[in-house]
Amino acid sequence: MTVSRALRNPDKVSEKTLLKIKAVVDRLGYVPDPAASALAAGKTNVIGVIVPSVTNNVFSDVMRGVYEAAEGSKWQIQLGNSRYSPLEEETLVRTFLSQKPAGLILSGLDQSSETSKLLMGADCRIVQIMECGPDPYDMMVGFSHVDASRAATRHLLEQGYDRPGYIAARLDPRSQRRLKGFKTEAELAGVYAPNRVVTTPRPSTVTLGCELVADLLSKAPDTNAVLCNNDDLALGALFECQRRGVRIPEEFGICGFNDLEMVAAANPSITSVRTFRLDMGRIAFENLVEALQGAEPQQKTIDLGFDVIPRGSTERTA
Amino acid sequence: MTVSRALRNPDKVSEKTLLKIKAVVDRLGYVPDPAASALAAGKTNVIGVIVPSVTNNVFSDVMRGVYEAAEGSKWQIQLGNSRYSPLEEETLVRTFLSQKPAGLILSGLDQSSETSKLLMGADCRIVQIMECGPDPYDMMVGFSHVDASRAATRHLLEQGYDRPGYIAARLDPRSQRRLKGFKTEAELAGVYAPNRVVTTPRPSTVTLGCELVADLLSKAPDTNAVLCNNDDLALGALFECQRRGVRIPEEFGICGFNDLEMVAAANPSITSVRTFRLDMGRIAFENLVEALQGAEPQQKTIDLGFDVIPRGSTERTA
DNA sequence: CATTGAATTGATAGCGCTAACATTTGTCAA
DNA sequence: TTGACAAATGTTAGCGCTATCAATTCAATG
Incomplete structure (x- = not known):
């Protein structure tokens, strides 16, 4: 238990034991099992990102924005490619949700009604990107x-x-x-x-x-x-x-x-x-993480505009 | 237990019970918890793909090849972006391996010595893509x-x-x-x-x-x-x-x-x-899955050539 | 109808971790 | 020194599955 704490909340463990634990962890090459962690805690550090295309430059820029923002953090990006198909999107949302993700970033306003239902009932924070519109599931970063x-x-x-x-x-x-x-x-x-x-x-x-x-x-x-x-x-x-x-x-x-x-x-x-595609990815990620850490964003919908x-x-x- | 079997090996369960289970699963909207499954079975259906860039057209084509091949299968693609950094690649490999993936697809021949060590000791199948060279860790699909x-x-x-x-x-x-x-x-x-x-x-x-x-x-x-x-x-x-x-x-x-x-x-x-970038992704995935199912590929290294x-x-x- | 072996179903334990609570240790003032 | 409280550490149970083996049902045969 102390080891588990040392690895997740080092400040809850004394300097001395921390050092001892670190030494042993290094020696054994111990790496925590995320599956066990997810099972025990009932949640993960996974942030699912669903885009309709991985080849379209627009989405690869957004993805890059997300990856750059996530770099070095504890958050794990999981990418899904819906290939412009609402059905595939639904499958992806279902798969992602079954993993109890911390958050979900998805594209656009036009989900299938089934997907909508899943998202409404989802126990995670959600950011819609690419567009701005009324009634976000949760948060939104895009433009008109x-x-x-x-x-x-x-x-x-x-x-x-x-x-x-x-x-x-x-x-x-x-x-x-x-x-x-x-x-x-x-x-x-x-x-x-x-x-x-x-x-x-x-x-x-x-x-x-x-x-x-x-x-x-x-x-x-x-x-x-x-x-x-x-x-x-x-x-x-x-x-x-x-x-x-x-x-x-x-x-x-x-x-x-x-x-x-x-x-x-x-x-x-x-x-x-x-x-502002890179910004869109970055801001979506940042706002999601802030929300996860309890700091509700100023506004639910952020319009990045265009030029x-x-x-x-x-x-x-x- | 029978439910678990019904969902994973339907042919091991009688027609009658299968139907009964399906009905209940539908009614309850039951979805298995992949974390619990991973913990119990000690393995996952995750195939990790590590590329140095998500915006470079070359890699987005490869990714698309992989995604298209994986579409509809039970295999779950997990994408990592090493951003051309051997260090980030090492972190990604470590993270991926901690998830006990079924397989790993990674780019190129030039891993850091630490990464190499990790890969050699890895308990999963590996496909290197983008290049052909001597001494694959396991399999290889690329060109010169x-x-x-x-x-x-x-x-x-x-x-x-x-x-x-x-x-x-x-x-x-x-x-x-x-x-x-x-x-x-x-x-x-x-x-x-x-x-x-x-x-x-x-x-x-x-x-x-x-x-x-x-x-x-x-x-x-x-x-x-x-x-x-x-x-x-x-x-x-x-x-x-x-x-x-x-x-x-x-x-x-x-x-x-x-x-x-x-x-x-x-x-x-x-x-x-x-x-042949799309083919590279597709073939890497296909060979990996075949290997996972016990069918060793004809050749460890596949040279797709160029024109x-x-x-x-x-x-x-x- | 009993017997046999296969097909199917069920019981049990445990994967590695963390939440919740319990206990011990440390610190300081009276 | 003692008590009071905080800090640090430990104990226990259980998350939801699957491997393994045990028990039951079924079908075919003599």
């Missing part, structure tokens, strides 16, 4: 996708692109909200045209960006700008326009989303909407 | 980085680029071997020049590719091609050359590494070395 794409659309309009289009792949809930933001803002300006919106359920790639913008230009040749659902598509759009000799930004404007590092390096550099970063690809006036 | 970069270098030489350079960021062991391959092949052809090699410890980005190629061209202006340690750098190199008006591929050839999806979409498309994919950025002759 609708507002972000509205701002990007306004930027295009302000630059004089009066026939903007939209391309998107894999319409997950966040993509749909971004599309909605575009539509709202375009309608407000009286420039919305359904045939200038091209989408596909396929996952985003640069090559797909080429295809989608090609499709857009054939369906609505008068389109003079495109808001891309993410930066991969935007880069593809740029490449395709270059191949076709469409002059960027004079004839055609391109705006991406997320502000991945690469878009600033492109030629011309690509306008994008900066999102439209104007670059060469939409620098029409200047 | 030296051979791959030698082949890429030969391609450049064959295309008539007689003053090739090399740019690399973050010199992890695999990058170093790729650099070594370049050097070997360039020396063989009598065209090696140390000032045509530019490296930095910073992590790879597209922007860094721009900087490195700029650096290369200022240090050795007569360089007429560059082998890039990875595709991010290659894309940056392309962008930078375009900005400078250096004509690709006529004046200057660019070859990347890994064949990320985006390089084929670029303008001109970028030559690269295709590696040089010639594209526009080195299409000098044609």
Whole structure:
């Protein structure tokens, strides 16, 4: 028992015994069995993180934020990949909960009703990331996708692109909200045209960006700008326009989303909407841990906002 | 006891009781406690995967391969991020081993001697990925980085680029071997020049590719091609050359590494070395599971090879 | 219908730890 | 020195499973 204490609450054990214990632990190479600990204590130091993709740069940045924040702490990150499937997400939540995690970080607002039920009844702290919305299960760190794409659309309009289009792949809930933001803002300006919106359920790639913008230009040749659902598509759009000799930004404007590092390096550099993915992961983790340690966060929902970063690809006036 | 059996070995329980148990399990929403199971059985269904980065596309592809292979199985993937630090890797290995995992998948051949010791004494199956080399701890799935970069270098030489350079960021062991391959092949052809090699410890980005190629061209202006340690750098190199008006591929050839999806979409498309990252993850997982089920793999080491994919950025002759 | 062996089910102990409480030791003032 | 209290250490039971072996049921046979 004293050993158990020494390892978990060294300050509850006298200096002398602490030293003695440390010596023996070192000599024997003793490592506590987390399974026994979990069983006896009825809880673990596991923090489950569920993301819809491990390859999507957006989520790998978030993951990195979490890992960097967790580094060196006693908290153990457990990653789950729901692959954009609500069913897989449900399975993951179930699996994670069976492990009695200390906390759960999951993406978005749109869980299946079954998952919701599980989460409501869960005996652990929960942080939703990627989005902001009403009624968090517990805590929330994200931003408004609708507002972000509205701002990007306004930027295009302000630059004089009066026939903007939209391309998107894999319409997950966040993509749909971004599309909605575009539509709202375009309608407000009286420039919305359904045939200038091209989408596909396929996952985003640069090559797909080429295809989608090609499709857009054939369906609505008068389109003079495109808001891309993410930066991969935007880069593809740029490449395709270059191949076709469409002059960027004079004839055609391109705006991406997320502000991945690469878009600033492109030629011309690509306008994008900066999102705070690393911070999102870090803050989600930090708030979760604070809550676990009894310090309730100031606010349940944290909106990290976004920034439209104007670059060469939409620098029409200047 | 019969319930435990019903859930783990349904074929050891009669049809009738099985049905009865299933009904009750459903009604109560019973989920077994993995901690108790681990404690009692002295083992788990956890397969630990340790990668040096979660943001690097290479590893996220490998991870995806593993996750896709594991999907639906009883095996639980536990991801660790060593962040290119042998020390963090050691901590992770220690943590993972304390959980009595069924298996471990880890990257590369270059573990710290302490880590090696841990792994040798580990009571679980081990697969090393990313590279091929002698003396696997247990199993190995990868390819030869030296051979791959030698082949890429030969391609450049064959295309008539007689003053090739090399740019690399973050010199992890695999990058170093790729650099070594370049050097070997360039020396063989009598065209090696140390000032045509530019490296930095910073992590790879597209922007860094721009900087490195700029650096290369200022240090050795007569360089007429560059082998890039990875595709991010290659894309940056392309962008930078375009900005400078250096004509690709006529004046200057660019070859990347890994064949990320985006390089084929670029303008001109970028030559690269295709590696089989998804397969690597999948096969590592599959072989591990087979070994766990008693079916020893045909060979301890599997070399997945690579393919040089010639594209526009080195299409000098044609 | 008894006998046999296989199939199925059940009883028991214990995995390694921690919560809760009990006991011992140490410290200080009266 | 004594008592009172805090600090440190120890004792006990049990977390929820599974390995092992024991007991029971079942099916097939003579």
